[in-house]
Structures are given as C-alpha cells and as structure tokens.
C-alpha cells in the first residue's frame with residue numbers, strides 16, 4: 264500500500280497549493296540571509312502545533328545555520344480565498360460529510376522568513392504579513408502540520424458532524440480544513456482582543472498546545488533549549504510519515520495469542536450474528552467503533568468477540584487509529600527480518616491486544632506502548648490538538664501544560 268501522505272500530496276495538498284494566488288504582488292527584495300541588519304527575535308508559532316516557525320536569516324536561533332528551509336519547522340502561510348466569512352455563513356458548510364474544502368484555502372510556501380509577523384517573503388509575492396485586520400488573514404503553519412490537518416479532516420469527514428454545534432458533546436469537531444482555519448483565525452483575533460493589526464505575539468491555544476514551550480522571543484527559546492528542555496526536544500521531533508519506522512515501532516509491542524481466546528460465553532454467538540447482518544447494518548456497527556482511542560480501563564481488556572484477522576485488517580486500514588496513518592502491512596516482512604521476530608507474520612499474533620494497547624490514553628507517555636519515540640509522540644500531541652479544536656474555545660489561565 265502506498266504511503267497515505269503521497270496520495271495526500273498528490274491530491275489534497277496539490278489542490279490546496281496549486282490555486283492561483285490572489286495576492287497583489289509586492290516585489291520587495293528577499294532578505295539577505297547573511298545580513299545582520301535583518302536580525303529579528305520575535306517568535307511566530309504554527310497555529311496547529313505551537314512550534315516555532317524557524318527563521319532563515321540571522322537570529323538568536325539560527326546564527327550559524329541560516330539555511331533552514333528544508334527543516335520541517337520552516338513556515339508556510341495559509342489563507343482563505345476572498346469571501347471566506349460569507350462562505351462560512353452558508354448553512355451547508357457546517358457539516359463536511361464526505362466533502363473536502365481544500366479549494367477554499369491557499370497554502371503559500373515561504374522562501375525566506377526573518378521572524379516577526381511581517382517577516383515572511385514568498386517568491387514572486389514579496390512581503391506577506393500576519394495582520395488580524397485582514398478579513399482573510401495569513402496564518403503561520405508548518406507544511407507537515409497542513410498534511411496532518413488534511414489527514415485528520417479526511418478521516419473526520421466520514422462522519423456527519425455539525426461543526427457549529429460546539430456546545431453539544433457529539434458536535435463541534437472540525438471535519439474540514441476550512442473549519443480549522445476559522446478556529447485558527449478566531450484564536451488569532453482573541454490573542455490580542457480588540458487590537459487589529461500585525462500580530463506581535465504567538466497565537467494562543469486553549470490547551471497551551473498540550474505542553475509545547477512557547478516564548479515571546481527567540482533568545483528565550485534558545486535559553487530554554489540550552490537548558491535541556493525535554494518538551495522542546497519533543498515538539499521539535501518530526502511528526503511526518505515513515506512507514507518502515509512506524510511499523511517497526513508498533514510491532515515491538517507484538518504479543519503471542521494466549522491459548523484460550525474464547526469470548527465470554529454470553530458473547531459467543533455475537534460475532535456470528537453481526538456477520539449475518541446486511542452490509543448497511545454491519546457497517547453501522549463497525550463505524551461505531553471508530554476512532555479507537557482514549558480507552559477506559561474496562562475497554563482495554565480483550566473481549567475476543569472479533570477474530571484476530573479482523574483486528575489486523577482494521578489496524579492496517581487505519582480505521583481505529585487514524586493518527587498511525589503510515590502503518591503499512593507491506594513493511595511487515597522487512598520489520599520481522601530486521602528484528603528477528605517473526606510473530607507478526609504468524610497466525611499466533613494477538614492483534615486485538617496490539618490494537619487495544621495503541622488506543623490507550625497514555626500511549627506516548629511513560630509506561631505507554633509508544634513511549635520514547637519522539638516523532639510519534641509529537642504527532643499524537645498534534646492529533647489531539649486538532650481533535651480538541653472548537654470554535655469558541657479560547658485560552659484561559661491555568662490550562663494544561665502537560666506534554667501529549
């Protein structure tokens with residue numbers, strides 16, 4: 264199976280990034296990366312993950328290496344097409360069931376970034392500014408985080424969720440990149456309420472980005488980094504896809520099937536009954552399991568109702584754990600050879616145990632199945648940030664500061 268990101272790049276991302284940009288060109292010269300005149304230490308953070316947008320010119324952070332454009336924390340700007348707020352008022356836009364809204368937005372690759380809200384330069388467009396007075400404002404984001412947001416939305420759009428019903432337990436979850444953009448734009452406006460103009464501080468997030476270190480100045484960030492800040496190391500870990508690595512890490516948690524795997528007698532015929540249902544009923548039952556995360560203690564116990572082959576198929580189709588979207592069955596043989604563990608290729612593998620281990624709320628914390636893998640920890644944190652985003656939720660003092 265090809266990596267999911269490839270298809271996202273070639274379809275969704277391509278659409279998102281190939282629009283004809285409606286910016287009025289401002290052909291200011293790009294800053295000279297070697298010039299100390301351009302030094303700027305104002306921090307700008309990505310609206311998704313809270314990580315810094317790394318400057319490409321002289322700054323507290325990049326004195327010796329101005330060429331950071333290949334780094335995953337290099338910035339991109341995202342901006343809605345003209346008329347976005349009117350588009351949002353149309354009732355049908357509240358639900359994105361099996362729909363993509365990629366064309367409502369532009370993603371603008373940044374050629375040079377010198378720090379601050381007005382430090383963005385794009386080839387052919389000149390200088391671009393993050394200005395809360397703009398009806399369709401530029402918002403800072405990492406390309407990796409756009410990818411994750413699009414994968415998240417593609418998954419959520421399987422369900423019919425009313426984005427504007429955010430006060431109800433089952434509503435409010437964004438299922439379109441346009442929903443997320445609207446949330447991010449409101450957060451930018453509420454970061455400095457009542458003051459419209461270039462935004463000279465990092466955009467707030469109501470959960471404090473689940474423990475990411477956010478400073479106002481790059482020299483403060485560097486100081487924290489130089490004092491061995493564990494959270495910075497995690498938030499700078501690349502959350503991007505790596506099928507072989509992710510498959511390898513997950514398979515380290517493989518267990519053999521216990522000898523007696525029969526379900527509780529009262530459920531013994533349940534699977535057979537489900538299998539006999541017409542497809543539409545069966546699919547509804549299966550869909551009610553998705554996504555499979557944040558399990559309580561009772562749910563982490565294997566029930567043995569479904570056969571191991573069913574669990575295996577759900578794991579590799581990413582239905583249960585959509586954030587592990589790069590898990591790839593085609594990598595299993597390579598992983599087994601490299602680790603000398605052939606269990607995942609044998610019928611004796613306990614796939615239900617593995618699926619339930621991956622769905623525990625502390626999966627990336629100490630004691631969790633994926634603890635110690637920084638890139639996956641960061642991806643899990645970013646996925647939680649996307650999943651918890653709601654219109655009308657804004658920062659308040661005393662929010663969580665615990666990473667992931």
Ligand SMILES: [Zn+2]
Pocket residue numbers: 309310311312313314404405408
């Ligand atoms: Zn980011």
